[in-house]
Amino acid sequence: MKVREIASGLQFPEGPVALSDGSVLVVEIARGTLSRVTPDGRIHVVADLGGGPNGAAIGPDGAVYVCNNGGFRWHTEADGCLRPVAQADDYSGGRIERVNLVTGQAERVCDSVEGRALRGPNDIVFDAQGGFYFTDLGKGREFDMDMGAVHYGHADGRAAHVVARPLLTPNGVGLSPDGQTLYYAETAGARLWAYDITAPGQVQKHAWPSPNGGRLLTASPGGGLQRFDSLAVDALGNICVATLMHGGISIVSPDGRLVSHVPLPDRMTTNLCFGGPGLRTAYVTLSGTGKLIAIDDWPIPGLPLHFNA
Numbered sequence: 001m002k003v004r005e006i007a008s009g010l011q012f013p014e015g016p017v018a019l020s021d022g023s024v025l026v027v028e029i030a031r032g033t034l035s036r037v038t039p040d041g042r043i044h045v046v047a048d049l050g051g052g053p054n055g056a057a058i059g060p061d062g063a064v065y066v067c068n069n070g071g072f073r074w075h076t077e078a079d080g081c082l083r084p085v086a087q088a089d090d091y092s093g094g095r096i097e098r099v100n101l102v103t104g105q106a107e108r109v110c111d112s113v114e115g116r117a118l119r120g121p122n123d124i125v126f127d128a129q130g131g132f133y134f135t136d137l138g139k140g141r142e143f144d145m146d147m148g149a150v151h152y153g154h155a156d157g158r159a160a161h162v163v164a165r166p167l168l169t170p171n172g173v174g175l176s177p178d179g180q181t182l183y184y185a186e187t188a189g190a191r192l193w194a195y196d197i198t199a200p201g202q203v204q205k206h207a208w209p210s211p212n213g214g215r216l217l218t219a220s221p222g223g224g225l226q227r228f229d230s231l232a233v234d235a236l237g238n239i240c241v242a243t244l245m246h247g248g249i250s251i252v253s254p255d256g257r258l259v260s261h262v263p264l265p266d267r268m269t270t271n272l273c274f275g276g277p278g279l280r281t282a283y284v285t286l287s288g289t290g291k292l293i294a295i296d297d298w299p300i301p302g303l304p305l306h307f308n309a
Contacts, residue, residue, distance in 0.1 A: 006039070007292045008290055008291045013029075027066060029287075030082065046101060047106050056124065067121035072087070073089060080288075082287070082289075086139075094117065109153070113161065123171060123172050129200045135173050148167045172271070174231050185228035190221070192228065195215070228241050228244070232274060232302060248269055272284045282298045
């Protein structure tokens with residue numbers, strides 16, 4: 001695989017969205033912005049959102065829907081690696097925001113679900129019906145942390161509802177090619193979970209001993225201290241999970257039996273998306289070093305996302 005560096009100097013980039021003109025949208029969590037990176041590496045701020053913009057996805061109206069976690073406190077390691085460590089002192093609350101790509105205007109779509117305030121919305125994926133699944137990872141503090149959830153929202157502003165909770169650190173979220181399976185990555189345990197979808201925003205729940213009603217596909221492949229972050233699905237249904245600490249992309253087959261790893265030079269490898277001709281380029285955020293890279297000639301094309309032109 002050929003790796004190209006597209007841009008550097010980004011402030012903890014995440015949530016990449018590949019656009020048809022060759023540019024890539026990213027959030028810069030530490031900067032509080034939604035930014036556009038052009039193919040020649042220039043960085044343009046689309047919207048200044050504040051807080052902690054995290055996952056992003058194009059909606060049915062052509063706008064970008066951003067999960068905003070409300071902000072982190074940050075720490076820079078001796079080797080220069082930037083990482084989030086706790087809820088920000090100026091934490092501004094979790095929310096889903098809609099950004100007009102032409103004007104940069106942002107509006108709040110959702111900041112609570114079923115009467116409970118969102119804590120740390122993290123990642124988002126739209127289904128064919130125009131609704132969106134999103135994770136709320138929660139926030140960590142010095143002496144306690146929130147339990148999280150997966151929710152289902154609507155681009156038209158209708159009230160969101162709970163899909164599954166309580167969950168431990170739900171992060172990346174995605175859908176199978178047939179739209180019948182919902183996946184989420186658990187950060188703390190490096191576990192990948194699946195739910196069978198019974199209707200838009202509804203899933204089948206498994207009984208105990210499942211801790212969350214989901215099916216476990218894989219758990220901490222390879223052992224060690226790795227953590228799972230965000231994910232993307234390829235055209236064959238493999239789940240490609242950005243993997244922290246080990247640094248790279250863990251690829252898990254839909255049945256969970258096969259797991260491989262693509263190493264990358266940043267232990268804070270946080271997210272990826274597919275774009276380019278035939279969706280054969282993987283765009284990856286190396287957040288600790290503030291880079292957006294491209295891996296050309298990815299072996300399997302990416303799964304086309306709903307509403308990505």
